[in-house]
Amino acid sequence: xxxxxxxxxxxxxxxxxxxxxxxxxxxxxxxxxxxxxxxxxxxxxxxxxxxxxxxxxxxxxxxxxxxxxxxxxxxxxxxxxxxxxxxxxxxxxxxxxxxxxxxxxxxxxxxxxxxxxxxxxxxxxxxxxxxxxxxxxxxxxxxxxxxxxxxxxxxxxxxxxxxxxxxxxxxxxxxxxxxxxxxxxxxxxxxxxxxxxxxxxxxxxxxxxxxxxxxxxxxxxxxxxxxxxxxxxxxxxxxxxxxxxxxxxxxxxxxxxxxxxxxxxxxxxxxxxxxxxxxxxxxxxxxxxxxxxxxxxxxxxxxxxxxxxxxxxxxxxxxxxxxxxxxxxxxxxxxxxxxxxxxxxxxxxxxxxxxxxxxxxxxxxxxxxxxxxxxxxxxxxxxxxxxxxxxxxxxxxxxxxxxxxxxxxxxxxxxxx
Numbered sequence: 001x002x003x004x005x006x007x008x009x010x011x012x013x014x015x016x017x018x019x020x021x022x023x024x025x026x027x028x029x030x031x032x033x034x035x036x037x038x039x040x041x042x043x044x045x046x047x048x049x050x051x052x053x054x055x056x057x058x059x060x061x062x063x064x065x066x067x068x069x070x071x072x073x074x075x076x077x078x079x080x081x082x083x084x085x086x087x088x089x090x091x092x093x094x095x096x097x098x099x100x101x102x103x104x105x106x107x108x109x110x111x112x113x114x115x116x117x118x119x120x121x122x123x124x125x126x127x128x129x130x131x132x133x134x135x136x137x138x139x140x141x142x143x144x145x146x147x148x149x150x151x152x153x154x155x156x157x158x159x160x161x162x163x164x165x166x167x168x169x170x171x172x173x174x175x176x177x178x179x180x181x182x183x184x185x186x187x188x189x190x191x192x193x194x195x196x197x198x199x200x201x202x203x204x205x206x207x208x209x210x211x212x213x214x215x216x217x218x219x220x221x222x223x224x225x226x227x228x229x230x231x232x233x234x235x236x237x238x239x240x241x242x243x244x245x246x247x248x249x250x251x252x253x254x255x256x257x258x259x260x261x262x263x264x265x266x267x268x269x270x271x272x273x274x275x276x277x278x279x280x281x282x283x284x285x286x287x288x289x290x291x292x293x294x295x296x297x298x299x300x301x302x303x304x305x306x307x308x309x310x311x312x313x314x315x316x317x318x319x320x321x322x323x324x325x326x327x328x329x330x331x332x333x334x335x336x337x338x339x340x341x342x343x344x345x346x347x348x349x350x351x352x353x354x355x356x357x358x359x360x361x362x363x364x365x366x367x368x369x370x371x372x373x374x375x376x377x378x379x380x381x382x383x384x385x386x387x388x389x390x391x392x393x394x395x396x397x398x399x400x401x402x403x404x405x406x407x408x409x410x411x412x413x414x415x416x417x
Contacts, residue, residue, distance in 0.1 A: 025260035026217035036132040038124040042140035066090035079110030113144040141174035162188035190253040215257035229274030233267035310355035317346035
């Protein structure tokens with residue numbers, strides 16, 4: 001696995017600041033780990049028609065991608081969750097049975113989202129696949145209507161699932177899902193969530209998810225930073241992080257081929273002479289390793305320096321964008337306008353830095369949507385636009401930005417309407 005650590009010293013609002021960007025990238029020829037995934041598929045009434053068909057197609061594409069050493073299970077849920085198929089190695093017979101069951105799924109009533117996630121995680125924990133991390137992939141379009149429904153309850157569940165060793169992924173389908181709930185569930189696992197609202201976006205989303213899930217090289221990756229000469233140190237990405245004595249660590253989770261992970265730390269200096277020690281721990285084919293990563297100090301205007309600064313500017317942008325949407329949701333127009341202005345400033349900085357790895361263009365459309373909503377001063381916020389923005393913010397702040405993976409062939413979307 002390749003590791004880089006670049007540090008940039010620059011002037012900040014309250015003094016001298018150091019930006020430390022650590023990037024982890026799996027070798028392209030490294031053997032991937034086997035997969036153990038329990039698919040949790042929403043078949044509630046709101047999934048009837050196109051949403052259920054899209055979820056089935058996504059699950060079918062993942063099943064076709066699995067090899068005989070990969071394990072998949074299927075849990076479906078409406079008002080009650082049911083483990084329809086247990087975790088099994090995907091030999092030819094098991095794959096055929098899974099595809100057959102998926103093709104016959106019908107929608108029900110109610111959405112027991114909380115219990116479904118809890119049960120899916122419990123089921124995947126019961127099967128040991130050497131070298132594979134137990135994972136749950138949830139495909140849902142709905143909001144919880146049966147059982148616990150408070151955001152705090154989903155945050156507690158997400159934390160409990162992650163602490164048990166299960167990684168939780170989510171694909172939000174259609175126009176009705178709740179981004180806050182999906183973020184609460186997936187954030188402790190360090191995964192974020194993906195959103196698809198139309199048939200055009202499904203193949204790419206499933207292709208990227210499949211490439212990430214079936215390309216894992218190492219698991220439990222954690223970055224440890226020991227600073228000297230600093231007044232403080234913060235983890236800018238929203239990975240689970242904690243202080244360990246005089247050091248700070250951030251949990252990045254799994255590293256997959258073609259999906260480098262990066263994490264940005266920022267700290268104010270209180271001494272002219274400073275240093276940072278960086279180490280990395282991870283699990284590879286069942287063995288736990290810890291290595292030291294050399295830190296390279298780069299100039300702010302060098303290519304690596306602009307890249308580090310661009311990552312910081314992008315995080316400033318999405319933080320301001322998220323604040324603007326939240327202010328609009330509370331009908332605080334002035335606060336929303338200030339946040340949008342801050343996002344525009346960050347976008348301008350990002351564009352001037354011209355870092356190919358962090359393109360400013362991918363933010364232009366979302367900020368334009370936000371600006372149009374604010375100009376109209378609409379009484380009702382366009383929920384879909386807000387959900388799209390929330391999904392993108394979650395993806396970037398968890399640093400899950402990967403290349404466009406080749407999409408699997410999916411049958412055309414159909415509808416019963």
